[in-house]
Amino acid sequence: MKSGRSDLSKEPSQFNDQILESFSPSILAAVIRRHKVIAAASIAGALFGFLLSFVLPKTFTASARLMPPDPISSLANGISGATGMSAQALGLKDPSDPVIAVLTSRSVADGVIEKFNLDQVYHSKYRSKTREILGDQVRVISSKDGTIEISVSDDDAKRAAAMVQTFIDELFKSNDRIAVTEAGQRRQFLSRELEQLKNKLADSEADLQKTQEKTGVVQLEGQTRVSIESSAKLRGQLSAKEVELQTLRAFVTDSNADYVRVQKEIAALRAHIADASQNDQDNEGVVALRKIPGAGAEYVRKLREVKYNEALFQLVAKQYETARMAEDAGGISVQIIDSPIVPDRPSWPKKRVISFAFLMVGFLGSVLFVLWQHVLSTRPEIAALLSEYRRSFRSAY
Numbered sequence: 001m002k003s004g005r006s007d008l009s010k011e012p013s014q015f016n017d018q019i020l021e022s023f024s025p026s027i028l029a030a031v032i033r034r035h036k037v038i039a040a041a042s043i044a045g046a047l048f049g050f051l052l053s054f055v056l057p058k059t060f061t062a063s064a065r066l067m068p069p070d071p072i073s074s075l076a077n078g079i080s081g082a083t084g085m086s087a088q089a090l091g092l093k094d095p096s097d098p099v100i101a102v103l104t105s106r107s108v109a110d111g112v113i114e115k116f117n118l119d120q121v122y123h124s125k126y127r128s129k130t131r132e133i134l135g136d137q138v139r140v141i142s143s144k145d146g147t148i149e150i151s152v153s154d155d156d157a158k159r160a161a162a163m164v165q166t167f168i169d170e171l172f173k174s175n176d177r178i179a180v181t182e183a184g185q186r187r188q189f190l191s192r193e194l195e196q197l198k199n200k201l202a203d204s205e206a207d208l209q210k211t212q213e214k215t216g217v218v219q220l221e222g223q224t225r226v227s228i229e230s231s232a233k234l235r236g237q238l239s240a241k242e243v244e245l246q247t248l249r250a251f252v253t254d255s256n257a258d259y260v261r262v263q264k265e266i267a268a269l270r271a272h273i274a275d276a277s278q279n280d281q282d283n284e285g286v287v288a289l290r291k292i293p294g295a296g297a298e299y300v301r302k303l304r305e306v307k308y309n310e311a312l313f314q315l316v317a318k319q320y321e322t323a324r325m326a327e328d329a330g331g332i333s334v335q336i337i338d339s340p341i342v343p344d345r346p347s348w349p350k351k352r353v354i355s356f357a358f359l360m361v362g363f364l365g366s367v368l369f370v371l372w373q374h375v376l377s378t379r380p381e382i383a384a385l386l387s388e389y390r391r392s393f394r395s396a397y
Helices: 001-023 025-033 035-055 074-083 097-101 106-116 125-139 157-215 222-247 257-276 294-329 350-376 380-396
Strands: 061-066 138-142 148-154 333-340
Touching: 025 035, 025 350, 035 350, 061 157, 097 138, 097 148, 097 157, 106 125, 106 157, 125 138, 125 148, 148 157, 157 294, 222 257, 222 294, 350 380
Parallel strands: none
Antiparallel strands: 061 148, 061 333, 138 148
């Protein structure tokens, strides 16, 4: 018994060595001798695949091509006009991203599902499962040429084309809804801010008039007026650059060249204002108020407040106009390059692909069969080992 187990323990390595020894140049001759079998199996496989392609269910794919907006949205278009910078100068991110996000959103999918009653078409009891199935049938990609292609696959050619068109219709509906909501809220917020600034500006002008009547100061000296105007100009430029930076932040990354440039300009303006006001005790302006008589100093403070409120009012008014234009313009401006049409032939099954795949299966399978037959015919001991393995396996189980 011990010797029997010892022999069996050596059999795997012995079997592998014999297999390797059997792979000799004679194998090529064996394959050539059985080339008719291999050719017949390959042809049979290709024929089977070709016939199978007629039995498999057909799938039709309809598609459409869209041109995304540039810049990203009408809001960005308004920003471009407000800042005097083109969309390219703003360094906007990929304009296809928001369009693809809307096309692949749940609300758009639900609109398509409800219109075509896809819950029943896909035999799904749950809407979430229907969305998953629909997502597998829809493909939305951004091409290298900057366009967006949306395609839908279905077993009905007409329904596939109609579903693509519905996706586009739902895109426009969602864009309008999103634009009205966001731009409207932004416009309402800026409207409130503008009203508050308007009242604040009116109050500061009234205070200036009272101070003028009280102090009797009608006109400042040339140097003082120049200092006030210079201070208001610097602070206005700083505020404008800060607004521009916040506008860029919504559309570009921190590494964008224009974003970095505006940051440097803001730092330079702040440094300039700091240098100019280092002699001013309140550190808020260029004019050194301690050098001006009491009545004149009070008048300068009031005048500076008016100038500052005027600058803020103008900036917010420009932002309000931009938001109003964005709301009037609507959502993302997408143009249809190629409208969906009913496909005239199925996209799957592809007869050539299936036929070639089964041809390769027949070829490789027949080659392996020929090689195995050659090994068994040239190495009888291998057949004996296999028989012994089978007996051992049956006795063990």
